[in-house]
Amino acid sequence: MTTEAAALLISAVSLLLAGLSLGWQIAQWLLSAGRPKAVLMHGVWQGAGAYVGPVTADRSPLDLNTLRRQGIDGLEVVGIRVTNHGRAPVSVEWVAVHCRGGTMVFVPEADRLGPGLPYRLEAGTNTSWYVDVDRATRLASSSREVLREPVTGVYMTAQLGTGKTIETSGTLRT
Incomplete structure (x- = not known):
């Protein structure tokens, strides 16, 4: 695996984790109110x-x-x-x-x-x-x-x- 492919893979995984984290934060904010x-x-x-x-x-x-x-x-x-x-x-x-x-x-x-x-x-x-x-x-x-x-x-x-x-x-x- 070349360094460029490894950097692309790490970037994709980082972007996925950032999206999941943002989704989790939004869900926590919505669920923290009275419903x-x-x-x-x-x-x-x-x-x-x-x-x-x-x-x-x-x-x-x-x-x-x-x-x-x-x-x-x-x-x-x-x-x-x-x-x-x-x-x-x-x-x-x-x-x-x-x-x-x-x-x-x-x-x-x-x-x-x-x-x-x-x-x-x-x-x-x-x-x-x-x-x-x-x-x-x-x-x-x-x-x-x-x-x-x-x-x-x-x-x-x-x-x-x-x-x-x-x-x-x-x-x-x-």
């Missing part, structure tokens, strides 16, 4: 806790008859579970119920079930906030009847301290 994700929940609030499950892709509510037959009687709720998948804490400032296909929004203050807001969500943790499903149903109904909007259901959002808003991908049919 919140939201899931729409539906179920029953009883006493100090909730019996809930995620809203399915077909938008159907959780079958509450099974819970009620087992003596779990309480307030029917819709909620948002926020999970921080990142490495830094995230601040949740407020949560809201929105109409899918409409413009009306309900921001619960006194009627919200869950921890007080603003709430600091540490890395690798989650928490939930719930609202009486009757309020969400009335919101969707008002949007349909008063504003004549084609509302298909409700979803929830969480406003973060950074100004970013995350929303649930699911929609609860109302």
Whole structure:
């Protein structure tokens, strides 16, 4: 092997290592922030806790008859579970119920079930906030009847301290 070929090989390996190092630094920077994700929940609030499950892709509510037959009687709720998948804490400032296909929004203050807001969500943790499903149903109904909007259901959002808003991908049919 000539010295020119050896120098070219060393240069190529150095360039590859520099590219990998840059990629690793970018990945570390992106992963070091908070990365919140939201899931729409539906179920029953009883006493100090909730019996809930995620809203399915077909938008159907959780079958509450099974819970009620087992003596779990309480307030029917819709909620948002926020999970921080990142490495830094995230601040949740407020949560809201929105109409899918409409413009009306309900921001619960006194009627919200869950921890007080603003709430600091540490890395690798989650928490939930719930609202009486009757309020969400009335919101969707008002949007349909008063504003004549084609509302298909409700979803929830969480406003973060950074100004970013995350929303649930699911929609609860109302």
